[in-house]
Amino acid sequence: VVSWTSMVAGYAKNGYCDQALDLFHEMQLAGIEPNVISWTALIAGYVHSGRGHDALVMFCRMQKAGITPSSITVANVLSACIASGALKQGKEIHSYVIRSGFESNVVVGTELLNFYSKFGRIDNACHIFDRMPERDVVLWTGMIGMCTKNEYSVEALKLFREMQLAGVKPNTFTITSALPACAHLAVLHHGKEIHGYIIRRAFGINAIVGSALISMYTKCGSVEDARRVFDIINRRDVVIWTVMIAGYAMHGHGEEALNLFILMQQEGVKPDHITFVGVLSACSHAGLVNEGWQHFNLMSQEYQITPRVEHYACMVDLLGRAGRLDEAWDFISRMPLEPS
RNA sequence: AAUGACGGUACAU
Numbered sequence A: 001v002v003s004w005t006s007m008v009a010g011y012a013k014n015g016y017c018d019q020a021l022d023l024f025h026e027m028q029l030a031g032i033e034p035n036v037i038s039w040t041a042l043i044a045g046y047v048h049s050g051r052g053h054d055a056l057v058m059f060c061r062m063q064k065a066g067i068t069p070s071s072i073t074v075a076n077v078l079s080a081c082i083a084s085g086a087l088k089q090g091k092e093i094h095s096y097v098i099r100s101g102f103e104s105n106v107v108v109g110t111e112l113l114n115f116y117s118k119f120g121r122i123d124n125a126c127h128i129f130d131r132m133p134e135r136d137v138v139l140w141t142g143m144i145g146m147c148t149k150n151e152y153s154v155e156a157l158k159l160f161r162e163m164q165l166a167g168v169k170p171n172t173f174t175i176t177s178a179l180p181a182c183a184h185l186a187v188l189h190h191g192k193e194i195h196g197y198i199i200r201r202a203f204g205i206n207a208i209v210g211s212a213l214i215s216m217y218t219k220c221g222s223v224e225d226a227r228r229v230f231d232i233i234n235r236r237d238v239v240i241w242t243v244m245i246a247g248y249a250m251h252g253h254g255e256e257a258l259n260l261f262i263l264m265q266q267e268g269v270k271p272d273h274i275t276f277v278g279v280l281s282a283c284s285h286a287g288l289v290n291e292g293w294q295h296f297n298l299m300s301q302e303y304q305i306t307p308r309v310e311h312y313a314c315m316v317d318l319l320g321r322a323g324r325l326d327e328a329w330d331f332i333s334r335m336p337l338e339p340s
Numbered sequence B: 001a002a003u004g005a006c007g008g009u010a011c012a013u
Helices: A001-014 A019-031 A035-046 A052-064 A069-085 A085-098 A105-117 A122-130 A136-147 A153-164 A172-185 A188-200 A209-219 A223-232 A238-250 A256-265 A273-286 A289-303 A309-319 A326-335
Strands: none
Touching: A001 A019, A001 A035, A019 A035, A035 A052, A035 A069, A052 A069, A052 A136, A069 A105, A085 A105, A105 A122, A105 A136, A136 A172, A153 A172, A153 A209, A153 A256, A172 A188, A172 A209, A188 A209, A209 A223, A209 A238, A223 A238, A238 A256, A238 A289, A256 A273, A256 A289, A273 A289, A273 A309, A289 A309, A309 A326
16 A cells, blocks of 8 residues: 555645546555545545545545545645635535544644635634644744735734744745735834844745735835845845846836846846836836837747736826827727726 | 645736
């Protein structure tokens, strides 16, 4: 069973769910009964490939086969419910969690928190968090992330302090979950405190931490601090470039933003649809009508990005601000999308 | 041999 299961797990982990399932069937044909670990490996594979529904189907089959789910199975099935939008089934799992005594399991608890968070059931998620006997860094981070996503920024920062008082050390995941709260509150010293914490703990500044910092600094009004972070990052991905461009745009530095956009292309980083929101908003804020048109066209012609509502909105704003109301109206009437 | 948390967009007067 162990060798078969490790092979199934190997396929499943690397995104080959269908091959994993074939192997699973072969295993059964060979007269080996899959155990809870084999089933869970298969379910986890579907979850990781974003095939939540298929994972739930497998879970049903597993129960029909008379296999009792473990806490790890339950955690994966909750992920499957998140991936497939299955609120009702997730709630059933929650009651199973209570019946089977997995309530105090921190991995299951984290997944339940994510589940309720995903469905906007913040009270339920808080309830899970509150009655967790042991809270590790992942649970705290999940809770902080939920608060920031729902713009409970004061609570998020409070939790960030509380976890440290409880003796749990934040890691870079925690930091990138907490930084958007500082950005949302636009209180520079909160953000600087967390930046200081990053330095004290000697965490490196990778692309994820870097973009969270740059975004925070621009939203807190300090393009200078943002630029300092930007300059020390050696491997800049599309998000890093985008947040810096959007930061300049936000502060009306259109030229700077467009210069960065050129540099980004020279470095071979491909802009995506969000980059273009930044670029177009830079043109809009700086009144650069011609540049706006150029970049709007560049988006679809060079990068095969279909303009979305945000892009059209930027263009309308740009034309409107420039007093070109006829052109703006003409543009709106030609849009392939519903004006909002 | 199976398990959980992380970064960027247009919004509004």
